[in-house]
Amino acid sequence: MSAPVRIGAQHIAKHLKNAKGHDQILRKVTVVHLKDGYCHAEMNVSEEHTNSLGTLHGGLSATLVDNVSSWALMSHAGGEYPSVSVEMNMTYLKGAKIGEDIKIEANTLKVGKTLAFLEVFIKNKSSGDLLVKGAHTKFLLR
Amino acid sequence: MSAPVRIGAQHIAKHLKNAKGHDQILRKVTVVHLKDGYCHAEMNVSEEHTNSLGTLHGGLSATLVDNVSSWALMSHAGGEYPSVSVEMNMTYLKGAKIGEDIKIEANTLKVGKTLAFLEVFIKNKSSGDLLVKGAHTKFLLR
Amino acid sequence: MSAPVRIGAQHIAKHLKNAKGHDQILRKVTVVHLKDGYCHAEMNVSEEHTNSLGTLHGGLSATLVDNVSSWALMSHAGGEYPSVSVEMNMTYLKGAKIGEDIKIEANTLKVGKTLAFLEVFIKNKSSGDLLVKGAHTKFLLR
Amino acid sequence: MSAPVRIGAQHIAKHLKNAKGHDQILRKVTVVHLKDGYCHAEMNVSEEHTNSLGTLHGGLSATLVDNVSSWALMSHAGGEYPSVSVEMNMTYLKGAKIGEDIKIEANTLKVGKTLAFLEVFIKNKSSGDLLVKGAHTKFLLR
Numbered sequence: 001m002s003a004p005v006r007i008g009a010q011h012i013a014k015h016l017k018n019a020k021g022h023d024q025i026l027r028k029v030t031v032v033h034l035k036d037g038y039c040h041a042e043m044n045v046s047e048e049h050t051n052s053l054g055t056l057h058g059g060l061s062a063t064l065v066d067n068v069s070s071w072a073l074m075s076h077a078g079g080e081y082p083s084v085s086v087e088m089n090m091t092y093l094k095g096a097k098i099g100e101d102i103k104i105e106a107n108t109l110k111v112g113k114t115l116a117f118l119e120v121f122i123k124n125k126s127s128g129d130l131l132v133k134g135a136h137t138k139f140l141l142r
Numbered sequence: 143m144s145a146p147v148r149i150g151a152q153h154i155a156k157h158l159k160n161a162k163g164h165d166q167i168l169r170k171v172t173v174v175h176l177k178d179g180y181c182h183a184e185m186n187v188s189e190e191h192t193n194s195l196g197t198l199h200g201g202l203s204a205t206l207v208d209n210v211s212s213w214a215l216m217s218h219a220g221g222e223y224p225s226v227s228v229e230m231n232m233t234y235l236k237g238a239k240i241g242e243d244i245k246i247e248a249n250t251l252k253v254g255k256t257l258a259f260l261e262v263f264i265k266n267k268s269s270g271d272l273l274v275k276g277a278h279t280k281f282l283l284r
Numbered sequence: 285m286s287a288p289v290r291i292g293a294q295h296i297a298k299h300l301k302n303a304k305g306h307d308q309i310l311r312k313v314t315v316v317h318l319k320d321g322y323c324h325a326e327m328n329v330s331e332e333h334t335n336s337l338g339t340l341h342g343g344l345s346a347t348l349v350d351n352v353s354s355w356a357l358m359s360h361a362g363g364e365y366p367s368v369s370v371e372m373n374m375t376y377l378k379g380a381k382i383g384e385d386i387k388i389e390a391n392t393l394k395v396g397k398t399l400a401f402l403e404v405f406i407k408n409k410s411s412g413d414l415l416v417k418g419a420h421t422k423f424l425l426r
Numbered sequence: 427m428s429a430p431v432r433i434g435a436q437h438i439a440k441h442l443k444n445a446k447g448h449d450q451i452l453r454k455v456t457v458v459h460l461k462d463g464y465c466h467a468e469m470n471v472s473e474e475h476t477n478s479l480g481t482l483h484g485g486l487s488a489t490l491v492d493n494v495s496s497w498a499l500m501s502h503a504g505g506e507y508p509s510v511s512v513e514m515n516m517t518y519l520k521g522a523k524i525g526e527d528i529k530i531e532a533n534t535l536k537v538g539k540t541l542a543f544l545e546v547f548i549k550n551k552s553s554g555d556l557l558v559k560g561a562h563t564k565f566l567l568r
Contacts, residue, residue, distance in 0.1 A: 021192040022199035025167060050163040057164035058227040059205025066201045084237065085200040086399065087371045087421060089515050090230040091561060093536050093543055109556055110519050114398060115370065115423070117519055119559070130535055133545070135517060135561065137371060137421075139399070228541065229513045229563060231373050233419060235394050235401055251414055252377050256540060257512065257565070259377055261417070272393055275403070277375060277419065279513060279563075281541070305476040306483035309451060334447040341448035342511040343489025350485045368521065369484040374514040 007074045009034045025049075025060065026067055029104075037076030037108030041068050042125060045100045055095040056102070056131070061122060062090055064104050065134030069118035072106035073138060079111050083138040086115070091133045094124075101125035106136075114140055149216045151176045167191075167202065168209055171246075179218030179250030183210050184267060187242045198238040198273070203264060206246050207232060207276030211260035214248035215280060221253050225280040228257070233275045236266075243267035248278075256282055291358045293318045309333075309344065310351055313388075321360030321392030325352050326409060329384045339379035340386070340415070345406060346374055348388050349418030353402035356390035357422060363395050367422040370399070375417045378408075385409035390420075398424055433500045435460045451475075451486065452493055455530075463502030463534030467494050468551060471526045481521040482528070482557070487548060488516055490530050491560030495544035498532035499564060505537050509564040512541070517559045520550075527551035532562075540566055 009031040016027050025048070033040040043049075043064070051057040066088060073079040096102055103125045109117040120134035151173040158169050167190070175182040185191075185206070193199040208230060215221040238244055245267045251259040262276035293315040300311050309332070317324040327333075327348070335341040350372060357363040380386055387409040393401040404418035435457040442453050451474070459466040469475075469490070477483040492514060499505040522528055529551040535543040546560035 015194070020189055021194065021196075022167070022190065022202045023194065024190070025164070025201075047162055048164065048166070052157070052163065052165065053224060053226070054163075055226075057205070057208070058230060059167075059201065059208045060164045062204030062208070062230065062232070063199070063201025066199070066204070082195060084195070084197075085232070085234045087234070087517075088200060088204065088232040089373065089561065090204070090227070090232075091513075091543060091563065092227045092229070093538075095226065109559065112519075117517060117559070133535065133543070133561070135515065135559070137517065229375075229515075231419065231515065233371075233401060233421065235396075251417065254377075259375060259417070275393065275401070275419070277373065277417070279375065299478070304473055305478065305480075306451070306474065306486045307478065308474070309448070309485075331446055332448065332450070336441070336447065336449065337508060337510070338447075339510075341489070341492070342514060343451075343485065343492045344448045346488030346492070346514065346516070347483070347485025350483070350488070366479060368479070368481075369516070369518045371518070372484060372488065372516040374488070374511070374516075376511045376513070379510065 006080055012071055023067065025063060034071055034075050037072055037079065039068050039072035039075065039106045041104045043102055045096050045098055045102060047098060050098060055097055058092060061132045062088065064122060065090060065120045065136060068104045069106040069120050069136040072108050072118060073116050076108045076111055079108065079116060082141045083116060085136065086139050087137040089135040094129055094131045096124065096131050102131065116140060148222055154213055165209065167205060176213055176217050179214055179221065181210050181214035181217065181248045183246045185244055187238050187240055187244060189240060192240060196240065200234060203274045204230065204232055206264060207262045207278060210246045211248040211262050211278040214250050214260060215258050218250045218253055221250065221258060224283045225258060227278065228281050229279040231277040236271055236273045238266065238273050244273065258282060290364055296355055307351065309347060318355055318359050321356055321363065323352050323356035323359065323390045325388045327386055329380050329382055329386060331382060334382060339381055342376060345416045346372065348406060349374060349404045349420060352388045353390040353404050353420040356392050356402060357400050360392045360395055363392065363400060366425045367400060369420065370423050371421040373419040378413055378415045380408065380415050386415065400424060432506055438497055449493065451489060460497055460501050463498055463505065465494050465498035465501065465532045467530045469528055471522050471524055471528060473524060476524060481523055484518060487558045488514065490548060491516060491546045491562060494530045495532040495546050495562040498534050499542050499544060502534045502537055505534065505542060508567045509542060511562065512565050513563040515561040520555055520557045522550065522557050528557065542566060
């Protein structure tokens with residue numbers, strides 16, 4: 001019997017390419033690094049990601065927080081199980097415009113018996129300015 | 143000089159039909175009632191709204207919370223100004239599967255000088271079960 | 285073997301009177317109604333509850349949200365188990381001054397197998413103005 | 427006319443010693459370092475800080491998050507103004523028992539024109555285990 005395989009960046013790339021669910025809106029996301037509970041992804045903001053003010057939509061940011069932290073969790077020892085969201089908290093510090101490159105970083109803070117805790121930072125890639133801070137608590141379906 | 147026009151359900155329908163930004167993922171949303179800071183919208187969950195477990199995606203729910211509460215705010219006296227998100231908190235109580243009809247209700251709790259506070263409930267339309275509770279704090283760009 | 289006894293208002297009054305832990309700061313709280321997952325409590329704001337601006341301290345409000353929702357949960361069928369906090373989110377809409385009577389109301393939104401979800405509203409008792417909105421997610425130690 | 431004086435650790439020690447409001451419950455807190463938007467404080471958990479399970483009370487943790495982040499903000503260039511809470515989000519990862527030394531660290535993420543964003547980590551001082559993660563958004567009364 002083999003141990004569960006932890007996911008890597010190439011799994012995500014393949015998944016996004018073929019996604020038919022809501023994840024298809026992340027098709028322009030590139031996973032740069034994914035290992036041991038940490039995920040670093042990047043995306044160039046384009047029109048499809050924006051709200052009616054022409055800036056990064058808060059719901060798209062939330063989808064980034066949800067997915068990138070879930071990928072981080074799946075790359076963590078003990079986090080290979082399917083999981084569902086319990087809480088997700090978003091703080092919006094600064095907007096992002098079309099053409100900006102953003103960097104999304106997720107860390108696994110703790111994986112317990114039934115709950116996992118993650119945090120996410122979305123930054124402007126060139127300036128390093130913090131745009132969005134996210135927190136995500138998941139329930140593990142062991 | 144005329145007073146600012148508060149938006150109504152028909153404005154949203156037209157907006158969603160022509161949306162080129164992230165709002166296009168809400169094209170299957172129908173606004174049933176929108177007046178005086180309250181918005182009631184509905185949607186049938188289909189594959190494009192789901193996560194890899196086949197249930198309503200937490201990021202799509204977040205987009206619903208963001209938009210439906212923003213529409214509620216724009217229909218409120220004193221809320222006609224453009225606004226940006228400051229915080230958005232999501233609590234996920236129960237999942238929703240493909241084919242389920244969901245009801246999204248947003249209330250304006252307070253519109254202050256610079257901040258507005260809103261709450262959102264996403265429910266299963268037939269059973270009334272609470273699926274997602276959202277809170278949204280916005281900054282008014284007066 | 286007897287069924288677990290759900291707590292009532294008189295249990296809380298006795299508990300607060302004898303509290304040696306942090307709950308002692310709630311000794312001026314009166315539980316008006318406690319039944320079936322709902323708790324209504326009241327308090328007159330005095331100097332010991334205030335911050336350096338002379339208004340209700342956000343940490344005292346958080347303690348009210350924590351305790352009043354936990355009491356509500358303990359009065360719910362299926363909520364008699366000890367529980368610990370997972371998340372608590374506070375939104376501060378308006379301040380309260382010394383001498384104001386405040387009303388704290390907690391509702392149990394859902395009691396699942398391992399998680400319970402509660403919401404709390406702190407209002408000015410006479411005007412009904414919403415001062416603080418709290419959300420509390422607890423883990424049941426069955 | 428002199429510039430506003432940013433507070434330091436000694437101001438907090440004096441304030442806590444004489445506090446008559448809710449801050450008096452923090453009289454056992456020591457501020458180790460307070461400068462440029464960062465605050466590091468410590469406390470030994472004693473009975474007065476606990477809940478009915480004998481562990482650190484979630485409301486006391488919330489008061490720590492509220493105050494330590496507010497001190498951090500007051501030590502930041504541009505954060506010397508009085509401010510009030512808008513949002514405070516708490517995530518509880520692990521409990522703390524009587525006798526444990528805890529470390530509270532607050533960082534200022536951003537000070538904008540009207541809003542300031544802070545984050546707080548409460549850890550077990552010896553093991554470094556994360557106990558509580560807090561987020562605090564404040565409104566500046568300029």
